[in-house]
Amino acid sequence: MGAYAVIAVLGIWQGLLIATQLPKFRHPVERLRLKVFPAWPVFRGRLTTLIIYYRDLGEDGTPEPWKELSLDHHRGWFSTIWNPESWRVASVKAMLVTLAILVENPEGRKKPLEEYHRYKAVEYYIRQQTREPGSRRRQFRILRSWGHIPIRSRKEVFVSQPFPL
Amino acid sequence: MTAAQFDDPFTCIHWIARLHGLAVCVVTLELLGAHRIFSRSGPQSWEIVSQCLPGIKASGLYPLFFSYPAFCGWLAARSAAGAVLFFTPSDPRFAIPSLAVILLVHTLYDIRSLGFVGSVTLQMLGVITGALLLRAFAWDSDLATRAVVIFIGVNAALAYFFSALWKLQDKYWRSGEQIFNVYNNGSLGRASLARFFHERPGLTRVLTWSTIGVELIFPLVLIVGSPACYVFIGWSYCFHVFNWAALGLRGFTLTFAATWPAMIYVSRLFHEWIFR
Incomplete structure (x- = not known):
């Protein structure tokens, strides 16, 4: 009896796994974030790199120079085996990518950008970076780069309004 | 190991x-090494994630499952469960609780990362864990064990196939340049390989289209039998090991390696059913 129950569950799961490859059924699965119904869109779309800069503004509004938030991770031979830093980089990149999608598709926005969680998440993370003495506010900007061989020049994606520290 | 040993579903599932277990243990240990990403100032801090998941914050589950030190404890438990599964894959007293812990922490991490980080690796880990855990309801059943092995083998082969279909819908893959774009990518790629492919556009087009082509025909691995199935498994091995070395995709490689015994089993079984 147990074996037939296992087969029945696997059969239903298999059917749903195939069905959820169709865009029509994909959307509800993505909303539920169910990883038991995977999709395999590996390395799709424009493979660019997002870079984030931030700067502090003094009491009188004078800005400090832009500083790049380091998203480099060591790529020596040992990193092929062990590279925990790659998880931090992947986490920050994931935040930037989701914000960039929101910025670049204004028609899909239902409220001001600053009210979206994706924006608040990036703002919170940037807020945690070391502060210049005497600074009161901070802002960040996101640029799109075309990788190791720059086949195009960098493009600005977004510059935030200054926010209090 | 000989090919004939993979005709036994119990031997096969033992190796899967x-x-x-090895893949889970290694991937989770590395994640534990990056534990600061979950701290208050990290990119996956609860302060960030809770803004996107107000329901969980309100439910009171946060301290036990998601607070910074507690979550690392769960990750350590998953890593340990992976190690236990590696050493005792066929003993239900240890394997079933290990798989349950792996699935629980897998779900917690999925919530915590909002599903964005390491998604391809985690998706396959989720499918394999879920299928192996289902076997707990009929551990000694030959029929259920066969079904689980077939399920894992079929879905591994379909993963390549569906990946190829996604690629065919993508203009960057269809342009024949995407292999260069992958290695030119600032966060994953390598400058030396990017230069290599940039200087050889013909080779780039051949490799881009051959990747799509092999992935499209990959489900044939399920019926060709042995030794032909080793051509596909060999391609999969080279594909993943190269991506591991060039792009650092360790988890991706280890996760798919667990499906190779299942693909060999299914290939031999289906070939016999169809062509005997």
Whole structure:
């Protein structure tokens, strides 16, 4: 009896796994974030790199120079085996990518950008970076780069309004 | 190991579970090494994630499952469960609780990362863990064990196939340049390989289209039998090991390695059913 129950569950799961490859059924699965119904869109779309800069503004509004938030991770031979830093980089990149999608598709926005969680998440993370003495506010900007061989020049994606520290 | 040994579903699932345990253990240990990403100032801090998941914050589950030190404890538990599964893949007293812990922490991490980080690796880990855990309801059943092995093998082959279909819908893959774009990518790629492919556009087009082509025909691995199935498994091995070395995709490689015994089993079984 147990074996037939296992087969029945696997059969239903298999059917749903195939069905959820169709865009029509994909959307509800993505909303539920169910990883038991995977999709395999590996390395799709424009493979660019997002870079984030931030700067502090003094009491009188004078800005400090832009500083790049380091998203480099060591790529020596040992990193092929062990590279925990790659998880931090992947986490920050994931935040930037989701914000960039929101910025670049204004028609899909239902409220001001600053009210979206994706924006608040990036703002919170940037807020945690070391502060210049005497600074009161901070802002960040996101640029799109075309990788190791720059086949195009960098493009600005977004510059935030200054926010209090 | 000989090819004939993979005709036994219990031997096969033993190796799937063992390799799966190894993949879970290694991937989770590395994540634990990056534990600061979950701290208050990290990119996956609860302060960030809770803004996107107000329901969980309100439910009171946060301290036990998601607070910074507690979550690392769960990750340590998953890593340990992976190690236990590696050493005792066929003993239900240890394997079933290990798989349950792996699935629980897998779900917690999925919530915590909002599903964005390491998604391809985690998706396959989720499928394999879920299928192996289902076997707990009929551990000694030959029929259920066969079904689980077939399920894992079929879905591994379909993963390549569906990946190829996604690629065919993508203009960057269809342009024949995407292999260069992958290695030119600032966060994953390598400058030396990017230069290599940039200087050889013909080779780039051949490799881009051959990747799509092999992935499209990959489900044939399920019926060709042995030794032909080793051509596909060999391609999969080279594909993943190269991506591991060039792009650092360790988890991706280890996770799919666990499916190779299942693909060999299914290939031999289906070939016999169809062509005997």
